[in-house]
Amino acid sequence: MTRKFVSAVFFMLCILTGLDAADNRILLIGDSITQGVRSSDDLGFRNDLYDSLSSVEYPFEMVGSSGSSPYFGHFKSGGRIGQFYRGPGGDGSFNVATSMDAFEPHVAVIHLGTNDAFFDPLMRPYCDSEGNLRSDTVAGKLAHLVQYLIRWADGTRGNSLRLIVVSRVIPNAKNPENIDLLNQEISLFIQDVQEGRVNGIPADMVKMVDQYSAFDQGAMFDSDGTHPNDEGYAHMGKVLFSALAQQPMLVRVLTRQIISGLPDSIPEDSLGLIITNGFGQPMPDVPVHFQKLWGSVTLSAESDTTDSTGLAYVTAFLGSEFDTSGVRTTFEAPLMAQAVPFWVYCRDWIEVRGSAVYHTDHTPLPMVHIMWEEQEVDLAFTDSTGEYSGQLSVYSDLTLHAEKEAENDSRAAGILSYDAALTARHAVGLDTLEGLFFTAADTDGDGVIRIDDAMRIARYAVGLEPGDSSRVGQWHFMPEKYAEGSVAKDLRNRNFTGVLIGDVHGGWTARSRLARGAGVMSMSWTTELNGDTLVTTLRLGGNPVYSCDFDLLYDSRHAQFLGFEDPGGGNMSWRWVRTGEGKMRGGMICVQGIRGEEDVLTIRWKLSGLVDPDIRITQCIVNATRLYDLACPFEYGGGVPLPEAPMLHQAYPNPFNDEVMVAFTLPERIRVHLRIYNLMGQHVITLSDEVKTRGAHVIRWDGRNRHGVRVSSGLYLIEMTAGRVRQVAKVEMIR
Structure with missing residues (x-):
């Protein structure tokens, strides 16, 4: 039924509205000033007006036979009023009828009279003592042009025109007296029209815009004294926009235009709309008519008037038939769509709506499957806001439950060793977990929290398999289900609250907001070097510390992980997993808690090659506090004790085919001789013969002799002499 109904909507659209797509067409009528002569872009105020109307999302287009897209109009340089119409005082040599017939504008904007003020002796009056329009005065011809345009509003030539805007023309330095007289008469003419004293021109069809009073002749004129400069044209566009934007231009439908409900009911949505002007201000007291065109719907009223918020609406009453009704809404206001369609249909399906949120802070849960158990299908999925809606047949049995795919990444899920510590503290009676926090800690769902949970x-937090009976990383929802039975009405607020098993502290939502470097937490390294064995000890401080999670990174080319131990005598429980080359993830829990500072981890390494193995901790989280700023990179040349005598380390890589790195460490500043020999004892090249500072050093050999020639494959000896110490190492070249 839904697919069939949507097709009908598209078919009935034109029948209901009676409108074409090009609504709010504007025709600018004028001379060289409307054309934009002497402006830098040759568009004058047309460009500024276009941008201003577009900025308020006013649906419009400029039309006419003059200009270029999208800045059309009907204008002519040197144009005089009588050229724009055919009738008393007008020869129609540049007749506006050509644009009126071709484009059927809704708004006509006139700025004419500047050229007439130069050549015609009489500016006023616009009519004689009997009220007849004069054809021998400039103001009279302007009145005739307005009366001529009414033919496209009263059905004589058309009925598209809704508003005529007449401008008081801008000043003119060459003929200021005539311009002033003309503008005085234009004001009188518009006043008489709006008070119903001009025959043949409806009072609500004409509006005046004052382009004269605020025009700054000192700053806004071009040097010719007739045309505006860019500042003057911008001012004209602003004045005209302000006048148009005061009109009722925009209509916003308050509710959905497609409204549905169940038999013998009142739909939740009314048939309503809001009318505003171009500034977004509500338009009160606009009559709105609601007409049922077909169907069985009954309306609470046939008309309404917009209130102070611009709102008008009626209520629909549905009958017992599954049918569709069409309603057309019309309004008596210019400059906007004259009709808005509504479709009201009595449907044969139920709508179910609700949401899914996380239990700690009601964060929306996206991509939750809302399952219809009787049909064993997804009724709906929650969106990014946690909301869902679905449809099912009237009188269907309905049982709903929520599902969400398990989280496979502990980091993404926000599950930490801290959650394991909180669970363990409950298991041994040091803390108490209640409600959904208890549910999160009950990893096997047996209703009891034990150390096994x-x-x-703890295993899941570092990336290890938590075990066959584990639910860690899975989602649990409350209520477990909604059992509705046979349903014959829309269902609202079928809401679910989710908890992620294992997330005891609520890290699924809080992880991205974990405190960074909180003052109560600290971390530091101590190091000890015994030959090529390095011992690193991690110290944590806090009040208290129950857990620690971090990534351990190191350069596996220069350091081999030998193992770790708990220096705390078994008070802490550590878990490790290798996550890549030179990457490990560790997690520690201490049920009793560490107070003050304490050594928590000792790691042993075997060094080779480079002295600096680049050992460091990243992504460290103590309890639920992230210590980004306190991650401690280890630098060998810094805090590690130097050897008592110069030491030559094993070169790397070994064997090599391109280049090899020769590393050595000095306890003091000393001259170092570093030479390469072949197995016959022949000198190949000298890599160093200079004083070196204390600390670690690395020198590169590119496999070439002292003449720059690549050496052949084979074994070579590296000899280092520093003071009384002489050491030799072997390296193999493979080509």
């Missing part, structure tokens, strides 16, 4: 979470 904590261990499952």
Whole structure:
């Protein structure tokens, strides 16, 4: 039924509205000033007006036989009023009828009279003592032009025209007296029209815009004294926009235009709309008519008047038939669409709506499957706001439950060793978890929290498999289901609250907001070097510290991980997993908690090659506090004790085919001789013969001799002499 109904909507659109797509067409009528002569872009105020109307999303287009897209109009340089119409005082040599017939504008904007003020002796009056329009005065000809345009509003030539805007023309330095007289008469003419004293011109069809009073003749004129400069044209566009924007121009439908409900009911949505002007201000007291065109719907009223908020609406009453009704809404206001269609249909399906949120802070849960158990299908999915809606047949049995795919990444899920520590503290009676926090800690769903639950979470936190019976990373929802039985009405607020098993502290939503470097937490390294064995000890401080999670990174070319131990005598429980080359993830829990500072981890390394193995901790989280700023990179040349005598380390890579790095460490500033020999004892090249500072050094050999020639494959000896110390290492070249 829904597919059939949507097709009918498209078919009935034109029948209901009676409108074409090109609404609010504007025709600018004028001379060289409307054309934009002497402006830098040759568009004058047309460009400024276009941009201003577009900025308020006013649906319009400029039309006419003059100009270029999209700045059309009907204008002529040197144009005089009588050229724009055929009738008393007008020869129609540049007749506006050509544009009126071709484009059927809704708004006509006139700025004419500047050229007439130069050549015609009489500016006023616009009519004689009997009220007849004069044809021998400039103001009279302007009145005739307005009366001529009415033919496209009263059905004589058309009925598209809704508004005529007549401008008081801008000043003119060459003939200021005539311009002043003309503008005085234009004001009188518009006043008489609006008070109903001019025959043949409806009072609500004509509006005046004052381009004269605020025009700054000192700043806005071009040097010719007749045309505006860019500032003057911008001013004209602003004045005209302000006048148009005061009119009722925009209509916003308050509710959906397609409204539905169940038999013998009142739909939740009314048939309503809001009318505003171009500034977005509500337009009160606009009559709005609601007409049922077909169908069984009953309306609460046939008309309404917009209130102070611009709102008008009626209520629909549905009958017992599954049918569709068409309603057309019309309004008596210019410059906007004259009709808005509504479709009201009595439907044979139920709508179900609700939401899914996280239990700690009601963060929306996206991509939750809302399952219809009887049909074993997805009724709906929650969107990014956690909302969902779905449809099912009237009188269907309905049982709903929520599902969400399990989280496979502990980091993305926000599950930490801290969650394991909180679970363990409950298991041994040090803390108490209640409600959905208890549910999050009960990893096997048996209703009891044990140490086993904590261990499952601890394994998951570092990326290990938590075990066969574990639900860690899975979602649980409350209520578990909605059992509605046979449904014959729309269902609202079928809401679910989700909890992620294992996320005892609520990190699924809080992880991105974890405190960084909180003052109560600290971390530091201590190091000790024994030959090529490096011992690093991690110290944590806090009040208290129950857990720690971090990534351990190191350069595996120069350091081999030998193992770790708990220096705290078994008070802490650590778990490790290798996540890549030179990458490990570790997690620690301490149920009793660390107070003050304490060594928590000792790691042993075997060094080779480069002295600096680049050991460092990243992504460190102590309890639920992220210590980004306190991650401690380890630099060998810094805090690690130097050897008592110069030491030559194993070169790397070994064997090599392109280049090899020769590393050595000095306990003091000393001259170092570093030479390469072949197995016959022949000198190949000298890499160093200079004083070196204390600390670690690396020198590159590119496999060439002292003449720059690549050496052949084979074994070579690296000899280092520093003071009384002489050491030799072997390296193999493979080509």
